[in-house]
Amino acid sequence: xxxxxxxxxxxxxxxxxxxxxxxxxxxxxIETPWHHRADCPRQGDPVAGPDCTIVLNMPxxxxxxxxxxFERLDILYWLHQSRRDLVLQNPKHAEAxxxxxxxxxxxRPNPIGLSNVQLVRRDGTRLIVRGLECxxxxxxxxxxxxxxQFTPVG
Amino acid sequence: xxxxxxxxxxxxxxxxxxxxxxxxxxxxxIETPWHHRADCPRQGDPVAGPDCTIVLNMPxxxxxxxxxxFERLDILYWLHQSRRDLVLQNPKHAEAxxxxxxxxxxxRPNPIGLSNVQLVRRDGTRLIVRGLECxxxxxxxxxxxxxxQFTPVG
Numbered sequence: 001x002x003x004x005x006x007x008x009x010x011x012x013x014x015x016x017x018x019x020x021x022x023x024x025x026x027x028x029x030i031e032t033p034w035h036h037r038a039d040c041p042r043q044g045d046p047v048a049g050p051d052c053t054i055v056l057n058m059p060x061x062x063x064x065x066x067x068x069x070f071e072r073l074d075i076l077y078w079l080h081q082s083r084r085d086l087v088l089q090n091p092k093h094a095e096a097x098x099x100x101x102x103x104x105x106x107x108r109p110n111p112i113g114l115s116n117v118q119l120v121r122r123d124g125t126r127l128i129v130r131g132l133e134c135x136x137x138x139x140x141x142x143x144x145x146x147x148x149q150f151t152p153v154g
Numbered sequence: 155x156x157x158x159x160x161x162x163x164x165x166x167x168x169x170x171x172x173x174x175x176x177x178x179x180x181x182x183x184i185e186t187p188w189h190h191r192a193d194c195p196r197q198g199d200p201v202a203g204p205d206c207t208i209v210l211n212m213p214x215x216x217x218x219x220x221x222x223x224f225e226r227l228d229i230l231y232w233l234h235q236s237r238r239d240l241v242l243q244n245p246k247h248a249e250a251x252x253x254x255x256x257x258x259x260x261x262r263p264n265p266i267g268l269s270n271v272q273l274v275r276r277d278g279t280r281l282i283v284r285g286l287e288c289x290x291x292x293x294x295x296x297x298x299x300x301x302x303q304f305t306p307v308g
Contacts, residue, residue: 014213018179021293022232024264025172043301059168060263063241065253076230076266078176087217099219101297109214110178110295112230114268139175141264143255147197 010097012088018109026139028056030077034135037081037106042093046072046118046131054127054140061125064143072146073119075132078139079111113138116146164251166242172263180293182210184231188289191235191260196247200226200272200285208281208294215279218297222276226300229286232293233265267292270300 007013031053034040041049054075056064067073086107090097100108117131127143161167185207188194195203208229210218221227240261244251254262271285281297 012216016213018177020177021180022178022234023172023174024176024178025238026175027263059170059241060255062166063254063263064256065242065251066256067253070256074268076264076268080176084179087213088219097219099221100217101214102218102220102224102299104298104301108296109181109217110230112266112296114228114230114298114301116301142262142266144258144268145256147258147268147270 008090010088010090011086014085014087018084024078024141026078026141027060028054028140030054030132030134030136030138030140032132032134032136037135040135041133044115044117044131044133046116049130049132051120051128051130052132054129054143056125056140064122064127067119067127067143068122070145070149071119072149073117073129074144074146075115075117075129075140076142077113077134078141079106079113079134080139081135082106082108082111084109084111112141162244164242164244165240168239168241172238178232178295180232180295181214182208182294184208184286184288184290184292184294186286186288186290191289194289195287198269198271198285198287200270203284203286205274205282205284206286208283208297210279210294218276218281221273221281221297224299224303225273226303227271227273227283228298228300229269229271229283229294230296231267231288232295233260233267233288234293235289236260236262236265238263238265266295
C-alpha cells in the first residue's frame with residue numbers, strides 16, 4: 001500500500017486502518033505483455049487481446065482438471081501495486097470524484113482484480129488466455145468457470 | 155477451514171499448507187433469506203431471485219457514491235464456512251471428480267464468492283440487490299460495477 005501517492009482534487013482517504021479479517025494464498029502468477037501499470041489497457045479484450053499466461057503453483061495445477069471444457073473463465077488476482085485507502089477517487093477518465101465501488105479502478109480496500117477471459121488452451125500447469133489487463137507478475141488468487149457456461153454442465 | 159469433513163470418492167486434499175500472502179478486510183456483510191448452506195440456491199437469479207441486502211461498514215458506505223447509475227454489479231464475498239484444501243472435488247451434481255478450478259463450488263484455496271446482481275435500490279449504507287446465493291451473515295469484500303455497463307461510462 002502506497003499511501004504517500006499524491007491525491008487528485010476531491011479524493012477522500014479513509015482514516016480507519018483496515019482490519020485483518022482473512023488471509024489469501026497466492027496460487028500462481030500471471031504473465032502479460034505489460035510491465036508497468038501505465039502500459040496496461042483499461043479493460044482486457046477476451047477476443048482481440050494478446051495471449052497472456054496464467055502459471056499455477058503446485059499442487060494447484062492439479063485443480064485445473066476439466067478446465068478445457070470452458071471457453072470463458074473468471075480470473076481473480078491480487079492488485080499488489082494498489083493503495084487500499086481511497087473512499088472517493090477522481091480517475092483521469094472521470095468528470096468528477098466518485099465512490100470506489102462505482103469504479104473498476106485497481107484502488108479498493110481489497111484490491112482484487114476480476115477479468116473474464118477466453119481460454120485459448122491449456123499447456124500443463126499453464127493456461128493461455130485472452131482478456132487480461134494486469135501487469136506481468138500479478139499474483140493469482142482464483143479461477144472459476146464463467147457462470148453462464150457453468151450452469152448447463154452441472 | 156474444516157479439514158475433518160468427510161471426503162467423497164475421488165476427492166484429493168492438498169497436503170501443502172496454504173501460505174499467508176495477503177490480508178483481506180471485511181467491509182460489510184450480506185443479509186439473505188438463507189441461514190444454512192444447504193438452503194442456498196446453487197446459483198443466484200438476478201431477475202427473479204429474492205431481495206437481499208448488502209450492508210456497508212463505515213467509512214466504506216461513502217464509497218457507494220455514484221453506484222445508483224449501474225443496474226448490474228459484481229459482488230465479491232468471503233465464503234467463511236468453506237474448507238480450502240480440496241484440489242479435486244466430487245460434488246453431488248457432478249458425474250466424476252473434477253478440479254476445483256473447473257467448478258464454482260465454495261470450496262477453493264481462496265474461498266471468494268462472486269455474484270453478478272441486479273441493483274434494486276440504495277438505502278443509505280445498504281444496497282438492495284437480487285442474484286445472491288450465499289448464507290446470511292456472509293462477509294463482504296468488494297463491489298464493482300458490471301464490466302459491460304462500466305465501459306461506456308468511463
